[in-house]
Amino acid sequence: MKQILNNLWSQRGQNVWLFAELVVVCFVAWTQIDPIVVNLFYKSLPAGFDIDRLVVAEVKSIKSFRGEGEVGDEVDMRENELFRAQMLILKEHLMAQGDVESVTCLDDFGGYPRMDGALWQFPVGNDTLTVPHCYYTEGEAFFETFGIHPVAGSPSQHEMSTDFHGNQTLIITRSLAERAYGSAEAALGKQIRSEIRYDGVYFTQTIGGVVEDVSAFDTEYSSWMIFSPNGRADLSSIKRIAIRLKPDVNMQRFIEEQNYHIGELATEYLTLSGFTPYQKVESWEKSFNKSHDYDFNLSVATAIFFLINLCLGVMGTFWMQTKRRTEESGIMRAFGATKRRIMGLFLAEGFVLTTFSMFITCILYLNYVKTGLGELCIPSSTQPDPTWVADKPLHFLIISGIVYLIILTTVSIGILIPSWKIVRTKPVEALREE
Numbered sequence: 001m002k003q004i005l006n007n008l009w010s011q012r013g014q015n016v017w018l019f020a021e022l023v024v025v026c027f028v029a030w031t032q033i034d035p036i037v038v039n040l041f042y043k044s045l046p047a048g049f050d051i052d053r054l055v056v057a058e059v060k061s062i063k064s065f066r067g068e069g070e071v072g073d074e075v076d077m078r079e080n081e082l083f084r085a086q087m088l089i090l091k092e093h094l095m096a097q098g099d100v101e102s103v104t105c106l107d108d109f110g111g112y113p114r115m116d117g118a119l120w121q122f123p124v125g126n127d128t129l130t131v132p133h134c135y136y137t138e139g140e141a142f143f144e145t146f147g148i149h150p151v152a153g154s155p156s157q158h159e160m161s162t163d164f165h166g167n168q169t170l171i172i173t174r175s176l177a178e179r180a181y182g183s184a185e186a187a188l189g190k191q192i193r194s195e196i197r198y199d200g201v202y203f204t205q206t207i208g209g210v211v212e213d214v215s216a217f218d219t220e221y222s223s224w225m226i227f228s229p230n231g232r233a234d235l236s237s238i239k240r241i242a243i244r245l246k247p248d249v250n251m252q253r254f255i256e257e258q259n260y261h262i263g264e265l266a267t268e269y270l271t272l273s274g275f276t277p278y279q280k281v282e283s284w285e286k287s288f289n290k291s292h293d294y295d296f297n298l299s300v301a302t303a304i305f306f307l308i309n310l311c312l313g314v315m316g317t318f319w320m321q322t323k324r325r326t327e328e329s330g331i332m333r334a335f336g337a338t339k340r341r342i343m344g345l346f347l348a349e350g351f352v353l354t355t356f357s358m359f360i361t362c363i364l365y366l367n368y369v370k371t372g373l374g375e376l377c378i379p380s381s382t383q384p385d386p387t388w389v390a391d392k393p394l395h396f397l398i399i400s401g402i403v404y405l406i407i408l409t410t411v412s413i414g415i416l417i418p419s420w421k422i423v424r425t426k427p428v429e430a431l432r433e434e
Contacts, residue, residue: 014321015353021317022357022407023364025310029403030365032303035377037402038389039219039300042379045387048173048214048223049113050147053245054278055255056106059087059238060271083235086270090241093265094272099249104140104161105233106240111136113146113214113225119382120226123192124180130382131176131224132216137238138165138229143211145244151184151210160209164229171209171227175383179224184210220379221387241272251277311410318414322346326422339423346419350411358404366396 091103106112113134120133136142143150143157150156151174155163160171170192172180177187190207205228213223230237245254255275258265265272329342368374376395378385388394 018317018321018353019357021314022354022411023361025314026358026361026403026407027364028310029307029406030361030399031374032307033403033406034399036300036303037399038377038379041387041389042220043218045215045218045221047114047218048148048212050244051278053101053247053249053251054146055243055245055251056276056278057241057243057258057272058274059090059105059241060273062266062269062271080232080234082269083238084233086267087233087238087241089267090265090270090272093267094243099245099254101244101246102141102144103241103243104142104145105137105238106242107135107137107230107237111142111240111242113148114216114218121194122176122180122224122226123194129176129180129224131172131226132222132382133226133228134216135230136161136227137231137233138162139232142227145242147244148214149212151212153185154188154209154211160211160227164208168203168205169208169228170205171211172207173211173213173223173225175213176224176226177207177210220381221385221389222381222383224383242278243275307406311406314407314410315414318350318411319418322415322418323422325419326425329419329422330425333423342423343416343419346415347412350415351408354404354408354411358400358407361403362396362400 087105094100094103104111111134118133118135119130122129122131139162141158142148142161144161148157150160154160164171172187174184177184181187181190187207187210191204192207193202193204211227214225216222216225245251255277258272258275262271262273325346332342333339365374369376376392376399378390378392378395381390384390388398
C-alpha cells in the first residue's frame with residue numbers, strides 16, 4: 001500500500017486530473033442510475049397474480065344488436081341481453097378448445113388487477129387511507145382467471161367472482177386488512193361508511209372477502225388494493241376478454257393458432273381478434289396516460305447513452321495513462337518484478353483512486369440532496385414502502401455501491417488491457433521505445 005500511495009503522489013500532477021474526472025463522472029452517473037435502478041426494482045416485484053398464462057383478446061361487433069331506428073330503454077335492455085348471450089357462446093367456444101382454463105370479461109372501467117389511478121378513500125376509524133381500486137364484471141371468473149387467491153376463511157375465488165353484487169360488497173388485499181383491522185380474518189364482514197364525493201351522501205359497504213396481496217402499480221410499491229363488482233357484462237363497457245391458459249400450454253403457439261383460425265370463434269354478432277400476451281397490454285388507465293412507459297424508456301435510453309459515453313471517456317483516459325507507463329514497466333521488469341505484480345500494482349492504483357473519488361462524490365451528493373438541489377428517487381406512494389427504496393440511508397448506500405462497481409469496472413478495463421500489452425513487452429524493447 002505504501003508503494004501504491006508513493007506512486008500516486010509522485011504522479012500527482014496527472015492524477016489530480018484523473019481524480020477530478022472521476023468525481024464528475026461518479027456524480028453524473030449517480031443522478032442517472034438512481035431512477036433507473038428504482039424503477040427496474042419496482043417492475044421486478046411480484047404482481048401477486050399469475051400473468052405467465054394470461055392472454056387478452058379484443059371483442060368486436062360483426063353487426064349491430066339493434067334494428068335500424070330502434071331506440072329506448074327496452075331496446076337497450078334487449079341489446080345487452082343479446083350481447084351477454086353472444087359473449088357466453090364466445091366463451092364456450094374458447095373453453096371447448098382444451099387449452100383454456102378460464103375466461104373473464106374485462107370491464108372498460110377497470111378489469112385489470114394492476115393499474116394506475118382509480119384511487120378510493122378507505123375510512124379506517126378516524127383516519128382515511130388512499131387505496132387503488134379495481135372494478136371487475138360480476139358473474140365472471142375474474143379471480144380464477146387472474147389467479148388471485150383468497151386467504152384462509154375468505155370466500156372462494158368462484159364465490160367472490162359470481163356471488164357478490166353491486167358496490168355494497170368489497171374485496172380487499174391482506175396487507176390492507178392487516179393495516180385497517182389487525183388481521184385478514186378480522187376484516188371479513190366489517191362494514192365501512194363511505195361518502196360520495198361532493199354529494200354528502202353516505203352509504204355502507206361490507207368487506208366480503210380478503211385476497212392475497214396484489215401489486216396495484218409497477219412503478220412503486222403498493223400492495224393495498226380494493227376490488228368491487230361493477231355490474232353485469234354490458235355492450236357499452238366490455239371491449240376485451242382475458243383468457244387463462246392451462247399449465248404447459250405454449251402461449252405463442254396458442255396465440256398464433258387463434259389469430260389464424262379467428263373466424264371459427266365468431267358468433268352471429270361478435271368475434272375475437274388481436275390475441276396478445278397480458279404483459280403487452282396496457283391497463284384502462286394507461287390508455288389515457290401512454291406517455292409513462294414512453295418517458296421511462298426514453299429516460300433509460302438517454303441515461304444509458306450518457307453513461308456509455310462517460311465510461312468510454314474514463315476508460316480512454318486510463319488507457320492512455322497506463323500506456324505511457326511502458327518505460328516504468330520495463331524498469332520494474334529489469335529489476336525482477338513479475339508481470340502479475342506490475343499489473344496488480346497498476347490496478348491497485350486505479351482502485352485507490354476510484355475509491356477515494358467515490359468517497360468524495362458521496363459527500364458532495366449528500367450535501368447536494370440536503371440543500372434541496374437534488375433528491376433521491378423515492379416515489380410518493382399511497383402506502384408506506386417497506387423496501388430499501390424508502391429507507392434513505394440504505395437507498396443511498398445501494399445506489400452508491402452500484403455506481404462504484406460500474407466506475408471501478410470501467411477503470412479496471414481501462415488499466416487491464418493496456419497493462420497486459422506493455423508487461424508482455426521485453427524490458428529492452430520497452431526502454432528502447434521510450
